[in-house]
Amino acid sequence: MSGDATSPVSGVTQLFQILRDGVPRTRAELAKSTGLARSTIAARVDELMRMGLVTPIAETVSTGGRPPSQFALNPASRLVLAADIGASHATVAVADLSGTTLAEHSEPLDVTLGPVPVLTWLVDNAAALVEGMGRSPADLAAIGVGIPGPVEHSTGQPVNPPIMPGWDRFDVPGWVRQHLDVPVLVDNDVNIMALGESAVAWPGVEHLIFVKVATGIGAGVISGGALQRGAQGIAGDIGHVRVARGAGVPCHCGNQGCLEALASGPAIARALTAQGVPAENGNDVIALVKRGNVDAIQAVRQAGRDIGEVLTTAVSLINPSVIAVGGSMSRVGEHLIAGVREVVYTRSTPLATEHLAIVASAAGQKAAVIGASMLAIEHALSPATLATLVTA
């Protein structure tokens, strides 16, 4: 490729950014969309095939004469790991480069055990999954990890995570890399759920808010087609916004009237218990609603209104086309979302709500793992990463 005035590395990565969507294309189509010479395309496709990232696709329809060869992403060429570390439960999964989950393992795991026991569980189970598939750790391209707290994006370190004692400023990527030598991407759990929801149900939607309602309440914000983490990596941290109904209600953060102190699973359970309807946690609330308990239904609907109050401001600020509500409390069904809709559609401006969908998460319990896969794949297939793999 010595007659080529452009860096072959940037040329190969440029070509791959076109092919990575999985749509098969001929060399002629690639030449047309890049402006590159046919001979250059041929050499670069060969390099991508040598790396295993691109594979020839068989023609299904004969057009008469010699069919042109097509090429597309080979999703099986590399693997990524995806981990979802929750407050009391953890999941690790193996996915291919298209984001399809190939193997998965979940079990109860207390995040307050601290980083070393939790991450040891992660790398041990990841290794077991990869081995169980008959694949090698050398096939791993990256690992995406979601944790239930704020993360400094540039370092992947948790920063003052309120429910993760012992994790503050722990070097998660550095520790994991001692055991699995691949790039480690760490993000807040709600952010990766937003990525997962976006990939599963709303590909191409540029402005989306994912709201997680569970033990805590938080949001992942996609604006302009990109996950927005903000200056300290805590964009979307809406759990501690004050709501109108909150006067005098104490929050574990030290403030009063926070959304999380009124509308989270434990908050609804506390309010019901005070009313004489015993509930220990969010799961009890869900069970009461499923049994048709009117007090529980009303409490959940009111929680939806509280969340809607905060989301009304979010709608004005971000002007999303989708609000997806997920997290364990979303299993309660339509009552929660009905409360959200009631307030947002009443209070937001008509132009902002005319095309706004407020819906239950389609990815559901899979949102986090799929999002963690996406985080890993996005890194693994990025031009910068790929450039390090190209020979020549």
Next chain:
Amino acid sequence: MSGDATSPVSGVTQLFQILRDGVPRTRAELAKSTGLARSTIAARVDELMRMGLVTPIAETVSTGGRPPSQFALNPASRLVLAADIGASHATVAVADLSGTTLAEHSEPLDVTLGPVPVLTWLVDNAAALVEGMGRSPADLAAIGVGIPGPVEHSTGQPVNPPIMPGWDRFDVPGWVRQHLDVPVLVDNDVNIMALGESAVAWPGVEHLIFVKVATGIGAGVISGGALQRGAQGIAGDIGHVRVARGAGVPCHCGNQGCLEALASGPAIARALTAQGVPAENGNDVIALVKRGNVDAIQAVRQAGRDIGEVLTTAVSLINPSVIAVGGSMSRVGEHLIAGVREVVYTRSTPLATEHLAIVASAAGQKAAVIGASMLAIEHALSPATLATLVTA
């Protein structure tokens, strides 16, 4: 350039995206940062000089031996127009490609006259400015226009603008292009003010909220380094978010308790008048404050608190590092911002406010015109636009 495997057009634009920051660079530096061959760099720099976009820069320090030639953006090669159409005042300016304003004309102009009289004023005064500088309309690369209402980004058309009767869905770019045949970029006034503030005072800051407090209240949101317009182009439209103090206060939008109904210039004037301190508008309020009227000072401070209430949610959602407060009411001085700070620093989480600056707009009355210039320059120097200008 026939030995070059990459499209010469994309190569020239790639090179220009490096040079457009105005920093002088040698051919060797350009070769190093692009991976392109020295001969290719030389040909492309020649093409950019032929287009007038790039100019040789004289060395100021001799390093001994033959000094290497340096090249940089030639800001004088083309002009852009910038227009700021307000409710009752309009400005049109001519700027160079670095965003420096070269000539400007302002006068009272009522936007309710409708699009044809207002835009006629704009094109007439723009033509006069360009002619007065001894330049030709052929030197114009683009025009950026800010208007006081929501704009559909893809078409540049106002959509249901509440204070602009006759403008709804008017084809602003189409009409202007009949008189000035250059690309026309139209955006909401607060969005262009955010761009202007960012360019003047916070270059490189990725997460910034600009709040305009005037006859209305609105925000421009920069997240991830990009202006975020949202799904319908109305992101940042915070004037109609309900605030706690607003119960029963009617807003012109038909709702109650909107921020704009309590904290805008006219709203403060109304409240003061009802208290027995006569004020007709925001300017009267500012005059009262400047004279030390305690009622006016307290009213402005409370307006700041109301704005802070909404911004607290914005801080949680967007996690900005800067909130800049501008618009005509910001001339009232520190009392308004003191109210904003009081609430935001009390209610937001410590992590979100630790590095958050809440400041008066540095661009001040110039924010809109500078932002409109930036909008035009961004378009004029974009790879897509440049590609249409490259020969070969």
